[in-house]
Amino acid sequence: IDYVWTRTSGSINADIVKTITDTFLNQYDGFSNYQKLYDITVDFDYTFTKDNSLYTDLAKIYITYGASQDSFNLIKEGTPQSFSYTFEFDSATESGFEVKFEISNGQLDLSNMDYSYLFKCIENPSGNIVLQQEFEVSYPYNFYRTTEHLLVDIDYSFVNNPNGITYYNTYGRTNKFEIIFQVKARGEWYEQVYAKSTSTAEIYTFDLSQFIITNQLRYLEDFKIKFVLIGEDTEIIVSSISLRNQMEIKEFYRIIDLESGFVSEWIEFNSGTILKLSDLAYLPNKFTIEYKVIDPAGNEATVSTYNGGFEYLGFSTEKTLTWTDDNIDLNSVSQIDRTLSITADFGGIPNLD
Structure with a gap:
């Protein structure tokens, strides 16, 4: 059916x-x-x-x-x-x-x-898309007035994978990554922003002393760093933050030949690498060394380190000794018979210490 x-x-x-x-x-x-x-x-x-x-x-x-x-x-x-x-x-x-x-x-x-x-992370009432992470680093010690040249080094890597969405941070800016340097002086906070929106890896240096000079702040009271990251496809890795003093003091020396009167050019060097005077250069028989430094402000100071033909000189060198009498009689009652006589030129000084 x-x-x-x-x-x-x-x-x-x-x-x-x-x-x-x-x-x-x-x-x-x-x-x-x-x-x-x-x-x-x-x-x-x-x-x-x-x-x-x-x-x-x-x-x-x-x-x-x-x-x-x-x-x-x-x-x-x-x-x-x-x-x-x-x-x-x-x-x-x-x-x-x-x-x-x-x-x-x-x-x-x-x-x-x-x-x-x-x-959708839409801020009220601006209507901006705000998706943000924020980190702050404070300097843990007190600052004192100083003439040092202070620099801040930040070693970081930033990755940004754009997705076509325009994000804003809470400061109204669209930079995907910002480093905000905050400086306190005269009881108020001042800031400078360093921004990136493309992937990068670098060591960025902030000249803290120059910021104080440019803004006529006179001296530093406190200091903070703020990292601001926005967007859903961004990543930041901060490897290190360091505050350092860069006193660019330049050192120079020149040699004055006391016999010929010749004066050499000023020669730049690092005194920390000098162990003895012969490390500098060829030295004449009698000489004076002049030492000069230039500080970051351009001030110069010069001093004659040695003078008077070795009178105050701690200097070592090798010289050939010539025996004038190599006979010695230890049983003699005369001091002359018990003394070795040699001659050598030690730069004209009468005695060796």
């Missing part, structure tokens, strides 16, 4: 409704400086297969959030399809949303159902 089914009354549509809630959708409700807006994306794969070709069919999805409802007709060709839709959700008034499927005269197979939530 063959049967043919025919609807005589009632609805032939079937539907399924799922209410979606997640704590993340209300996670930022307590932040008054942010709008409570999310982008929610619904993704899934599906196949709709019609049952009876004699009757009409239906395959539809409804997404309801608050007072809004969006509906879409699904493809009914019996082949695998994909669906994706993004809508804006306001958690200030809602805590969830509904997804409803309605079908008639067919079978709907669903797979890979996925819901993605993106908090």
Whole structure:
């Protein structure tokens, strides 16, 4: 016996409704400086297969959030399809949303159902997208008035993978990475910003002393560094921070030949590498060494280190000794017979110490 089914009354549509809630959708409700807006994306794969070709069919999805409802007709060709839709959700008034499927005269197979939530990080009331991390480093010691040339070195690497979104920091700027140097003087804070938006790795040097001079601050009271990072695809690694004194004192010497009167040019050198005078250069028999320093301000000071033909000179060298009498009689009562006699030139001084 063959049967043919025919609807005589009632609805032939079937539907399924799922209410979606997640704590993340209300996670930022307590932040008054942010709008409570999310982008929610619904993704899934599906196949709709019609049952009876004699009757009409239906395959539809409804997404309801608050007072809004969006509906879409699904493809009914019996082949695998994909669906994706993004809508804006306001958690200030809602805590969830509904997804409803309605079908008639067919079978709907669903797979890979996925819901993605993106908090839009829109600042209130500016409307800027603000996604920011901030770190502060304070100098732990007191500062005193000094003439030292102070520099700050920061060794860091910054990675930025642009995603097409323009982010703002809480200072209203769009730099992906900022180093804010904050200097306290005269009871007030002053700052200078160093910014990057492209990936880089470097050692950046901030001239703290020059900043004080340029801004006529006279002296330093306190100092801080603030790192500001924005965006969801950025990364910062700070390897080291150092405060150093760079006193660029230049040292020079010149030699004056006391016999010929010749004066050499000023020769720049590092006194820390000199162990004995012969490390400097060739030295005449009688000489004076003059020493000069130039400080960072350009002031010069010169002193004659040695004078008087070795009278105050701690100097060592090798000389050939010539025996004038190498006979010695230790049993003699005469001192002359018990003394070795030698001759040598030690620069004209009468005695050796």
